[in-house]
Amino acid sequence: MSVDDALVIRTTDPADAPALARLLTQMQQEYGAPHPELPAVEADLTQLPTGVDIFVAERPDGSFVGLAAVANLYPGPGLSGGFFLKELYVSPQARSSGVGESLMRALARAARDRGFRRIDWTVATENAGALRFYDRLGGAAQTDRFFYRLGPQALDALADR
Template structure:
């Protein structure tokens, strides 16, 4: 995934420490092919939603390039949907890159629909510090 996003990959020890120390409520589903990890979904519960119902926010869905098109992404999303229903949640929300046509088609093939009335925002770095200090 790090290579996909063109960012340096942390060491194995840093990855394991990050997983062990992930924030409360952050969950992971994994897709395996034999003993190889081929994908994952990182998500967390959010509240409130329509009708004051909880939902999931999918932070990351990643499938290794070699495994794309083989069903791992669909299986991860189907499991996330099943988990949402089991917990009584009303929805799953996520963001996607506007220019990744294949990804957008994949999400639409699941029955998801873009939400054009929404805008994705991010607060980080110096702006995050500035606001926190105000």
């Protein structure tokens, strides 16, 4: 049985909040990142902002083993839309089993179905495994751009100017 036969890749709905909150919390814990308590994460997930889609890899038993969180972007090439992939996460027990590729394939299909012409994402330069994975998918590293971030203090300082 292939991973595609054993998984359903789909977008989430508000009823998925408890299972998705557990997977997101697992991701944050693995990365050593702070996160709110599960009830707060669940509440946020029932009210996702417009233009955000979360795709999940769901096993036949209903458990989630991976996710891809994307935001719809405009404009893109030729003034078409695109996706920005914010998070691609596969639980440790499901890694190297094709879950990540199944999620990315579903994103590519969804983008094409929506008339989008591109998916963009960032990856940590020290994450060699992710770099190899994205290279295998056909992703092209962009060397003509820098990635910027306004963190909480800089965001507040700019907003208060």
